[in-house]
Amino acid sequence: MQDVQHVGLAPADPILLAAVASEYVGDVIDQLNDLTTEEAAAVIAHLPPDRAVEIFDRPELSASGDLMLALPQPFAAAVLKGMSADRAAETLRQLDPVQQTALLALLDFQTAASLKGLLAYRPSSAGSIMTTEFVSVPATATVAQTLRHIREVAHSRETVYAIYVLDPQTARLLRTVTLRRLITGEPEALVISLAPDLAPIAVEPDTDREEVARLISVHDLLAVPVLTPRGKVLGIVTVDDVIDAIMAESAEDVQRFGGVEAFHEPYLQISFPRMIRMRAGWLCALFLSEMLTASAMQHFEDELQKAIVLTLFIPLIMSSGGNSGSQATSLLIRALALGQLRLRDWWKVAVRELPAGLTLGAILGVIGVARIAAWQKLGIYDYGIHWPLIALTVGVGLVGIVTFGSMTGSMLPFILKRIGFDPASASAPFVATLVDVTGLVIYFSVALMFLRGTLL
DSSP states (O other), rough: OSSOOOOOOOOOOHHHHHHHHHOOOOHHHHHHHHOOHHHHHHHHHOOOHEEEEEHHTTTTTTTHHHHHHHHHHHHHHHHHHOOOOOHHHHHTTTTHHHHHHHHHTSSHHHHHHHHHHTTTTTTTBBHHHHHHEEEEETTBBBHHHHHHHHHHHGGSSSOEEEEEEETTOOOOOOEEEEEHHHHHHHHHHHHGGGEEEEEEEOOTTBBBHHHHHHHHHHTSSSSEEEEETTTTTEEEHHHHHHHHHHHHHHHHHHHHTTTTOOOOOOOOGGHHHHHHHHHHHHHHHHHHHHHHHHHHHHHTTTHHOOOOGGGGGGGHHHHHHHHHHHHHHHHHHHHTTTOOOGGGGHHHHHHHHHHHHHHHHHHHHHHHHHHHHHHHTTTSOOOOHOOOOOOOOHHHHHHHHHHHHHHHHHHHHHHHHHHOGGGOOOHHHHHHHHHHHHOOOOOOOOHHHTTTTTTO
C-alpha cells in the first residue's frame, strides 16, 4: 500500500459522477466496487464531503482503507471525522500501523483519541464494533428536556435507538429508555420513570461479538450498551453492526470449512501471491496429514496382496467416514455459534451422535452389502467364492467407520473450543483426513476378523 500521500487523482467520469451524486448509496457502492482504487477515489474526491461520508459509512464498500489513502489528505480527514466511530475504526483497521498513525495525525485530538481507543480492542470483541455516539441524560432530566437534548445532538449521533439514563454523580448507567417510551411520556415526567425497573442488559468491551448477537436476538434489542467495570457507558453495539459482524464471521467460517485462510477482500481483488499463500499452507498441512493414510496402507500391505479385492472399496469406506464426520462438524459448529450448546453439553452430544452414527452406518452398510450381492448375482463383477464374507466386511466396516466419523466430527469442535481455538478450524478437510486414516485401520481390522483363514 502507498503511504498517506495524495499523488494526483485521475479525472472523474462526468456521467458516473452525476450518477454517484444522485443515486441510492447502495447502488453507488456497487458501481464503485467495480472500479479500481484510483478510479473510485477520483469519483469520491469530487463529491461533497457529506456524500462521501455516507458512502464510507457502509460496510459494503470494498477496500475502504485503500480508498481513504488515495484521497487528498484534507478530504480524507473530513470524511474520517464525519464517519460513525465504529466504521472509521474498521476502515483504519484495514491498514498497517504506520498508515493508521499518518491518517490519525490529520484529525483533531478528541476524534483521534476516540478512534485509537476503538482500535485497541480485540477485532472480534464488542469494543471493536461499538460506536461511541449515543444519547445519554442524567436521571434528573425530564422527558421534555431529553427530547430537546435529542434534537440538539441528533445530527452527530449514528442512531438513536434508546436513551441511556445515568447517575448524575457517578455517570453509571442506571436504566435504558426506548425512544418509543420516551415520545409517549408526559413532558414533565422524569425520564427514569419511563424505564422498566430492571437492570439494563449490557456487555463488557471484551465480550465476543457472537455473544452480543445472542443477547440482541434473545432480548429483541436494537442496541446493547458497552460498559466499563464501574458501569460507565463506553459506547453501544447496534443491531446493524452485529449483522455486519456476523456476516463477516460466517464468511470466515465458510472459508475455513474449505481449508482456506480467512480473507475479507472480494475474490478478484486478492493478489495472486496472496492467494497462493492463503491456500498453500492449508494444502501442505492436509497433504502431510494424508501421508498417514499411505502409512496405514503400507502397514496392511500383506493383506492387500492376498485380497486385492479389498482395495476396490477403500474410496467408498474413506469417503463415507469423512462425509459423516463433516455432517456432524457442521451441525455442532453452528449450534455452538448460536449458543444452543455449551462446553458442558459434550456428553449430551456424544449420547446422541453414537446411536446416530450406528444407525447411519447400518443404513450405508445395508446398501453396500446389497450392491455387492447385486453385482455378484447379475454377473457384473465376480468377487469370488467368498463374496458373502467380503460383503459382510464392507457392511460392518461402514458401521464402524461412519460411527467413528460422527463421534469425531461432533467432539472435535468441543475440544478446539475448550483449548481456545475457533471451532470452525475443525473444518471438513481436517475431519476427513483424521477419519481417512482411522477408517483404514477399522476396515482392515474388520477384514482380518471376517476373512482370516479364507482370503487372508
